[in-house]
Amino acid sequence: MGVVLFMENFRLDPWGHVLIEEYEKLFKFFGLSPTKNLLERIERIGGKSKLYSRGIVFAHRDLDKFLNTVEHGGKAALVTGFMPSGPFHFGHKMVADQIIYFQNMGVKAFIAMADAEAYAVRKIPRKKLLENAKNYVANLIALGVDPKRAVFYMQTNYEPAYYRLAQMASSKVTTSELKAIYGDIEPGKVIAIFTQVADILHPTLEEFGKYKIVVVPVGPDQDPHIRLTRDIAERLGTDIPGLSKPASTYHKLMRGLDGGEKMSSSRPESYISLNEPIEIATSKLMNAYTGGRPTADEQRRFGGVPDKCMIYELYLYHLLDDDVLREIYDKCRNGRILCGEDKRFAARLLRDFLDEHQRKFNEIINVVEDYIELPKY
Ligand code: SF4
Numbered sequence: 001m002g003v004v005l006f007m008e009n010f011r012l013d014p015w016g017h018v019l020i021e022e023y024e025k026l027f028k029f030f031g032l033s034p035t036k037n038l039l040e041r042i043e044r045i046g047g048k049s050k051l052y053s054r055g056i057v058f059a060h061r062d063l064d065k066f067l068n069t070v071e072h073g074g075k076a077a078l079v080t081g082f083m084p085s086g087p088f089h090f091g092h093k094m095v096a097d098q099i100i101y102f103q104n105m106g107v108k109a110f111i112a113m114a115d116a117e118a119y120a121v122r123k124i125p126r127k128k129l130l131e132n133a134k135n136y137v138a139n140l141i142a143l144g145v146d147p148k149r150a151v152f153y154m155q156t157n158y159e160p161a162y163y164r165l166a167q168m169a170s171s172k173v174t175t176s177e178l179k180a181i182y183g184d185i186e187p188g189k190v191i192a193i194f195t196q197v198a199d200i201l202h203p204t205l206e207e208f209g210k211y212k213i214v215v216v217p218v219g220p221d222q223d224p225h226i227r228l229t230r231d232i233a234e235r236l237g238t239d240i241p242g243l244s245k246p247a248s249t250y251h252k253l254m255r256g257l258d259g260g261e262k263m264s265s266s267r268p269e270s271y272i273s274l275n276e277p278i279e280i281a282t283s284k285l286m287n288a289y290t291g292g293r294p295t296a297d298e299q300r301r302f303g304g305v306p307d308k309c310m311i312y313e314l315y316l317y318h319l320l321d322d323d324v325l326r327e328i329y330d331k332c333r334n335g336r337i338l339c340g341e342d343k344r345f346a347a348r349l350l351r352d353f354l355d356e357h358q359r360k361f362n363e364i365i366n367v368v369e370d371y372i373e374l375p376k377y
Pocket of ligand 1: 290291292304305306309310311312328332333337338339340342343
């Protein structure tokens with residue numbers, strides 16, 4: 001769900017240890033709260049999670065209120081959306097992991113396939129969007145998202161009350177407010193914005209189960225949109241009693257394999273798709289940007305820089321448990337492992353993961369239309 005990042009005077013570069021201060025600025029700049037202060041409570045309710053213990057999900061708004069509702073047995077839901085504009089990759093998997101974590105707390109997940117947005121913003125042909133949406137849903141289920149505790153829907157093919165909400169939301173914002181947040185935008189994007197507001201708020205409507213509160217896991221670039229939605233929820237309060245402000249969590253954005261900007265479907269060299277041939281996936285990994293030194297001798301003498309390394313980032317976000325992760329980090333820093341050897345180890349982990357995932361995916365893709373209703377065009 002693309003939204004202009006509205007932060008002046010500093011560039012958000014969300015990667016690596018050395019840039020953590022940039023994330024810290026967000027707390028002040030946007031009034032976010034750090035999740036580390038809630039870690040004990042989150043893990044008491046939801047169990048241990050690398051997402052939180054490793055600081056991948058690093059900030060929140062009102063997550064404490066959301067947890068209160070969960071702890072007291074109130075109805076709580078998660079809302080997220082995927083723009084099905086290209087292959088499902090490891091950046092998407094991180095969101096899947098968050099859905100699964102909250103589902104395990106008993107939370108229902110509402111998962112939008114943001115086809116309206118992908119059509120408006122990325123100009124992807126409709127036929128391709130429908131294919132991609134099926135692929136995304138099958139990937140999510142193969143990763144462990146429980147379809148019994150999820151509602152998968154297309155933004156262009158949902159219930160009347162959802163569209164009514166989008167329409168009402170659009171009358172609560174002025175053109176200058178929109179311009180201040182998003183700049184000059186085309187009508188298609190304006191519609192996509194209010195569709196996203198409806199994505200976030202609709203589970204609190206009676207027609208969708210009257211959930212007391214929703215949480216939205218997003219990257220920090222989405223925060224302007226969350227703030228707009230929270231304002232709209234307040235302004236709609238007199239017309240729709242019971243509409244509550246959403247809570248939100250903020251995760252770091254996985255970098256591209258080239259060590260550049262975030263992993264993105266629009267830059268094939270930046271991602272590993274969960275559906276690409278395993279040989280291609282491992283070859284992308286072998287060519288990924290690392291924190292290694294120019295020569296083996298220098299690496300042995302000075303050690304590598306795992307915090308800058310994309311192989312390490314794959315370990316951190318996806319591939320390794322705490323013990324081995326710590327061991328590799330130390331070995332790298334102390335020059336006791338070279339990048340070639342380590343990449344071969346990572347490639348084996350990746351191969352095992354993709355083998356298993358693609359086997360499950362191939363079973364689910366054949367029946368995926370049992371889980372999502374597609375429009376005709
Ligand atoms: S040894 Fe591994 S973790 Fe360290 S820089 Fe090389 S690839 Fe990255």
